[in-house]
Amino acid sequence: MTHITRSILDNELTDLNTSVLQMASMVDAAIGKAVDALTNSNMALANEVVAGDVEINQLRFKIEEKAYVILATQQPAARDLRTVIAAIHFAIELERIGDHAAGIARIVTRLEGVPISTENIVRSESVEAGEGVVPQLNLSRLPKMSKRARDMLARAIDAFVNRDVEKAYAIVKRDQKIDRHYRKFFAEAMASMNTQSIAELPTYLLWIAHDLERIGDRATNLAERVVFMVTGQYTEVLEDYE
Numbered sequence: 001m002t003h004i005t006r007s008i009l010d011n012e013l014t015d016l017n018t019s020v021l022q023m024a025s026m027v028d029a030a031i032g033k034a035v036d037a038l039t040n041s042n043m044a045l046a047n048e049v050v051a052g053d054v055e056i057n058q059l060r061f062k063i064e065e066k067a068y069v070i071l072a073t074q075q076p077a078a079r080d081l082r083t084v085i086a087a088i089h090f091a092i093e094l095e096r097i098g099d100h101a102a103g104i105a106r107i108v109t110r111l112e113g114v115p116i117s118t119e120n121i122v123r124s125e126s127v128e129a130g131e132g133v134v135p136q137l138n139l140s141r142l143p144k145m146s147k148r149a150r151d152m153l154a155r156a157i158d159a160f161v162n163r164d165v166e167k168a169y170a171i172v173k174r175d176q177k178i179d180r181h182y183r184k185f186f187a188e189a190m191a192s193m194n195t196q197s198i199a200e201l202p203t204y205l206l207w208i209a210h211d212l213e214r215i216g217d218r219a220t221n222l223a224e225r226v227v228f229m230v231t232g233q234y235t236e237v238l239e240d241y242e
Contacts, residue, residue, distance in 0.1 A: 005074070008074065009070070009074045009076060009080065012066070012069075012070050012074065013070070013076075013080065013083060013084070015066065016063065016066050016067060016070065016083075016084065016087050017083075017087065017160075017161070019059065019062065019063045019066065020063060020087050020090050020091065020094075020157075020160070021157065021161070022059065023056065023059045023060065023063065023090075023091060023094045023095075024090075024094055024153065024157045026052070026055065026056050026059065026098070027056060027094050027097050027098045027101065027153070028150055028153055028154065030049050030052060030053070030056065030098055030101035030102065030105075031097070031100075031101045031104075031146060031149065031150055031153075031215065032146070032150065033045050033048065033049045033101075033105070034046065034049045034101045034102070034104040034105045034108065035104065035142065035143060035146040037049065037104075037105055037108045038104065038107075038108050038111075038142065038208065039142075039143060041108075041111070041112070042108075043108070043109055043112050045105075046105040046106070046108040046109050047105070047109065048105075049101055049102055049104075049105035050102050050105045050106055050109075052102075053098055053099065053101070053102035056094070056095060056098035057095055057098070059091075060091045060092065060094065060095040063087060063088070063090075063091040064088055064091055064092075067084050067085075067087050067088045067091075070084050071084060079229070079230070079232075082228060082229045082230075082232060083229055085228075085229075086160070086225045086226065086228060086229035089221075089222075089225045090160065090222060090225060093218045093221050093222050093225075094222075096218055097153065097215050097218050097219075100211040100212075100214055100215050100218075101211075101215075103207070103211050104208050104211050104212070107204050107207055107208055110204060111201070111204060138184070138185070138188060139205070141181045141184065141185045141209070142185075142205070142208060142209060142212065144181060145178055145181050145182065145185075145209065145212040145213065145216075146212055148174055148177055148178050148181075148216065149178060149212050149215040149216045149219065151174065152171055152174045152175060152178075152215075152216055152219035152220070153215070153219045153222070155167055155170070155171055155174070155219075155223075156168070156171060156219045156222035156223050156226065157222075159171070159223060159226045160222070160225075160226050160229070163226070163229070163230050164226070164230075165226065165227055165230050165231060167223075167226075168223035168224070168226040168227050169223070169227070171219060171220055171222075171223040172220055172223070174216070175216045175217065175219065175220045178212065178213055178216035179213060179216070181209075181213075182209050182210070182212070182213040185205075185206070185209045186206060186209070189202040189203070189205065189206040189209075
């Protein structure tokens with residue numbers, strides 16, 4: 001590869017990576033806004049997230065188009081090729097994470113008129129009700145799940161930028177924490193549905209928790225792509241990482 005050709009490829013790879021970082025920033029902001037809309041019952045903010053999903057989708061296709069142009073015109077090999085392929089998969093996963101954020105925002109719009117804010121979060125593990133103790137939904141789990149999911153996303157992007165396999169490996173442990181929060185929230189939601197005459201609210205909140213759990217899963221997928229990009233190996237290596 002000549003010096004001029006190498007320079008062109010490097011510039012195009014830099015532009016591709018910049019677009020991936022831009023998309024990641026947009027997706028991260030969407031998650032934050034969606035959860036803020038939930039905790040503050042902010043319908044305008046929720047609608048903003050839903051509307052913004054269109055721009056995220058468009059950027060995904062632009063990244064894919066850039067990647068295909070590089071493949072067709074520069075014919076990259078080895079790590080350069082894996083970098084382009086990883087960027088395509090990053091765009092796909094980020095677009096889906098954006099869908100989860102928009103899904104949370106859409107649920108928030110269905111909850112209009114229902115006061116769900118940090119002031120009325122149930123902090124107790126249980127309350128006396130009737131003949132026994134009834135578990136209550138611990139809504140503080142949702143902001144915690146959101147914080148962990150966004151942290152995982154940031155770490156996956158950092159691993160991508162710095163080609164850091166160890167940081168990618170470490171992400172799976174954070175996903176396990178989100179999974180534990182989700183399992184607890186699921187149990188609380190089921191118990192709440194069994195003891196309340198109206199199951200609509202816990203059902204919606206459970207959907208939100210599921211979206212956040214899936215964001216964590218997709219951040220783990222991003223980490224696996226980093227491992228592939230750097231090492232050329234694409235296996236479920238993260239599941240066995242200690």
